[in-house]
Amino acid sequence: MxxxxxxxxxxxxxxxxxxxxxxxxxxxxxxxxxxxxxxASAPKAPAVTESQxxxxxxxxxxxEFLAGTQSFSVSVRGDYDAVQTxxxxxxxxxxxxxxxxxxxxxxxxxxRSDGVKTLTVFTGKEIVLIDAANNVYATxxxxxxxxxxxxxxxxxxxxxxxxxxxxxxxxxxxxxxxxQSVDYVxxxxxxxxPSHHLAARTDSVDFQVWVADGATPVPQRVVITxxxxxxxxxxxAQLSEWNFAPAIADSTFLATPPAxxxxxxxxxxxxxxxxxxxxxxxxxxxx
Numbered sequence: 001m002x003x004x005x006x007x008x009x010x011x012x013x014x015x016x017x018x019x020x021x022x023x024x025x026x027x028x029x030x031x032x033x034x035x036x037x038x039x040a041s042a043p044k045a046p047a048v049t050e051s052q053x054x055x056x057x058x059x060x061x062x063x064e065f066l067a068g069t070q071s072f073s074v075s076v077r078g079d080y081d082a083v084q085t086x087x088x089x090x091x092x093x094x095x096x097x098x099x100x101x102x103x104x105x106x107x108x109x110x111x112r113s114d115g116v117k118t119l120t121v122f123t124g125k126e127i128v129l130i131d132a133a134n135n136v137y138a139t140x141x142x143x144x145x146x147x148x149x150x151x152x153x154x155x156x157x158x159x160x161x162x163x164x165x166x167x168x169x170x171x172x173x174x175x176x177x178x179x180q181s182v183d184y185v186x187x188x189x190x191x192x193x194p195s196h197h198l199a200a201r202t203d204s205v206d207f208q209v210w211v212a213d214g215a216t217p218v219p220q221r222v223v224i225t226x227x228x229x230x231x232x233x234x235x236x237a238q239l240s241e242w243n244f245a246p247a248i249a250d251s252t253f254l255a256t257p258p259a260x261x262x263x264x265x266x267x268x269x270x271x272x273x274x275x276x277x278x279x280x281x282x283x284x285x286x287x
Contacts, residue, residue, distance in 0.1 A: 051183065051184045052181070052182060052183055052184070054184050055182045055183055055184035055196075055198050055200075056179075056182050058184075058196050058198060058211050058217065059175060059179070059182055059198055059200065059209070059211070060172060060175065060176070061211075061217050062209070062211045062217045062218065062219060063171040063172040063174075063175050064171075064172050065216070065217050065218070066166055066171055066218070066219075067168070067169045067170070067171045067172055069244055070101070070102050071099075071100055071101040071102065071244070071245075071246060071248065072099075072100055072242060072243060072244045072246065073097065073098060073099040073100070073241070073242075073243045073246040074097075074098050074218075074239050074240070074241060074242050074243070075095070075096070075097055075098075075239070075240050075241040076095070076096040076097075076098060076162070076163065076237050076238070076239055077093070077095055077237065077238045077240075078093060078094050078095075078096065078162050078163075078235065078236065078237040079091055079092070079093040079094075079235075079236045079237075080092060080093070080162075080233065080234070080235045080236070081231070081233035081234050081235075082233070083229075083230055083231035083233050087231060089231060089233060092112070092113050093112070093113040094110055094111065094112045094113060094162075095110065095111050096108055096109065096110045096111075096162070097109045098167070099246055099248070099252060100146065100167055101248055101252075101253070102145070102146060102169065103145040103146065104122060104124045104142065104144070104145045104146055104149070105122055105123065105124050105146070105252075105253040106120075106121070106122040106146055106149075106150075106167065106253075107119075107120070107121050107122075107252060107253055108120040108121075108161070115133075116131070116132075116133040117132045117133065118130065118131055118132070119132070119255055120153075120159075120161070121253055121254070121255035122142055122146065122149050122253070123142065123253050123254065123255065124142065124253065125141075125142055126139050126140065126141055126142050127139060127140045127141075127142050127149065127152075127153060127157075128255035128257075129159070129266075130255055130257055130258070130261070132258055135258055135260060135261045135262065136261060136262045136263070136264045137255075137257040137261050137262075137263055137264070138263065138264050138265060138266050139263070140157060140266060140269070146167060146168065146169070147168045147169055147170055150164050150167060150168060156268060157266045157267075157268045157269075158266065158267055158268045159266070162235065162237065163222065163237060166219065178202045178203070179200050179201070179202055180201050180202060180203065181200065181201050182198055182199070182200040182201075183198065183199045183200070184196065184197075184198060185197040185198060185199050185208070187213075188210070190210050190212075190220040190221055190238075191220070191240065193212055193213075193220065194212070194213035194214065195210045195211060195212055195213060195220055195221075196210065196211045196212075196213060197210050198210075198211065204226070204227070204228050205224050205225060205226055205227060205228075206224075206225045206227055207222065207223065207224045207225070208221075208222070208223040209221070209222050209223075210222075216242070216244075218239065218242050219239050220238070220239055220240070221236075221237065221238050221239065222235075222236070222237045222239070223235070223236050223237075224236075
């Protein structure tokens with residue numbers, strides 16, 4: 001059982017930054033003859049309830065708040081299911097500290113449940129990823145601002161960045177495009193703070209989000225169900241210690257590899273291995 005994949009042996013299959021958007025199929029129009037009965041009209045979409053309207057307004061308020069924030073830091077405790085070949089789900093976890101400064105800088109410090117520490121930094125000029133446990137690091141040119149670099153990091157370099165969508169300035173547009181429905185579950189509390197519990201659906205995932213009530217509508221908890229993946233694994237995260245005026249020094253967005261660390265390439269930068277040459281893999285952590 002392998003819960004994690006080291007930085008220097010990146011997984012072959014990864015989650016892309018952009019989830020495919022469900023588009024309506026083209027409608028075929030037949031020229032009806034006068035004697036034929038006209039085709040039945042498509043069924044009307046269910047009416048949106050007042051509760052659903054409220055839920056979408058809260059979700060979009062959260063998105064607009066995060067997208068409009070110039071800088072912030074947040075602590076994230078994430079847990080995810082690793083579906084084994086037997087079908088059994090095993091939970092693994094990771095703690096992350098995220099510091100964002102628009103337009104082009106990001107720092108993510110991570111520590112997995114097995115104690116391995118990683119550091120990912122967008123310096124404004126390059127992407128730096130350090131795996132201290134294996135004493136290796138990788139770099140790549142940074143293609144632009146945070147939004148563009150996140151897409152490049154996940155889609156092109158084949159890396160993982162949980163909850164990456166919460167970091168992009170296009171969050172309101174992304175949610176508007178992807179979310180097919182959203183319902184208000186209940187008014188509750190997270191760690192003693194009033195919270196709105198919402199449940200939403202996209203084409204590929206179902207997700208729940210708890211949004212803080214009041215003037216700072218930040219996500220406090222997120223649960224994502226990958227309904228099209230085998231075993232429908234979940235990702236769960238608690239978000240805390242939000243700070244919208246983080247102390248940012250010159251060193252915040254610098255990343256210095258450990259002494260003697262070996263520089264390696266991202267897997268996407270290596271020559272591709274043919275499918276016939278790949279050996280079946282055993283159980284491993286979530287993709």
